[in-house]
Amino acid sequence: GAGVSQSPSNKVTEKGKDVELRCDPISGHTALYWYRQRLGQGLEFLIYFQGNSAPDKSGLPSDRFSAERTGESVSTLTIQRTQQEDSAVYLCASSPVAGGKYEQYFGPGTRLTVT
Amino acid sequence: KNQVEQSPQSLIILEGKNCTLQCNYTVSPFSNLRWYKQDTGRGPVSLTIMTFSENTKSNGRYTATLDADTKQSSLHITASQLSDSASYICVVGDSGGGADGLTFGKGTHLIIQP
Numbered sequence: 001g002a003g004v005s006q007s008p009s010n011k012v013t014e015k016g017k018d019v020e021l022r023c024d025p026i027s028g029h030t031a032l033y034w035y036r037q038r039l040g041q042g043l044e045f046l047i048y049f050q051g052n053s054a055p056d057k058s059g060l061p062s063d064r065f066s067a068e069r070t071g072e073s074v075s076t077l078t079i080q081r082t083q084q085e086d087s088a089v090y091l092c093a094s095s096p097v098a099g100g101k102y103e104q105y106f107g108p109g110t111r112l113t114v115t
Numbered sequence: 116k117n118q119v120e121q122s123p124q125s126l127i128i129l130e131g132k133n134c135t136l137q138c139n140y141t142v143s144p145f146s147n148l149r150w151y152k153q154d155t156g157r158g159p160v161s162l163t164i165m166t167f168s169e170n171t172k173s174n175g176r177y178t179a180t181l182d183a184d185t186k187q188s189s190l191h192i193t194a195s196q197l198s199d200s201a202s203y204i205c206v207v208g209d210s211g212g213g214a215d216g217l218t219f220g221k222g223t224h225l226i227i228q229p
Contacts, residue, residue, distance in 0.1 A: 004158070042204070042221035043159075091158055103149075104217070106158030 002026070004107035006092050012113045013082055021077045021110045025094030032075050033104065034067055035091045043091065049075065050097070082114045117142040119220035121205050127226045132195055136223045138188040138205030146210035150179050150190045153202045153222065162190070162203075192225075200227045 005024045013019050025032045034046040045059040049069040060066070064083075069075035079086055089111050093104040119140045128134050140148070147166050151159035163172045163179040165188075171180050176193045192199055205220040 043219040
């Protein structure tokens, strides 16, 4: 079956604009994660969804960041009023169930550049 | 605080040579340890995943070891190939039922030269 897909693959935007990133998880995976990876840095957890439970937003760096997911399908990560420090690769991963015991499958990421 | 430290930060070796990457962690309660390979411009792909009771696991030319007593892991790559050039990320999962349950290392950037 298809893996995790993300779109767009690259996004260049001007400082102050809003951007929306999309993630299509593997069908049947109830858990979905968003990570940020700055150049030369490790993955930084942003938010995760588990089924219809309230999402864990503990990793979101500011209130400019938000994410939505309808049921167990597509998720969108929105960054409002983008800043240059938001430039990074945004990775999405899905897992059959949430938690540290379970394998995660990553998408190819969206490279965001804020000019 | 859970932490994963990897070394070296970067490594350059000649094609055909072997190399070993290191991972030290302080994660509790420990559940599993994974090694991921991340090619440039791609998402991480799992190489191995080991639980507390496993001390070695192989995936082709990749062999991971785990010493749960010293909280250390290594990834050994045998007879390296140009396609092995990538970042290798050590990830430790906890079983505490917390948020994402995973702690990521910053990775080792490996370059294989012909």
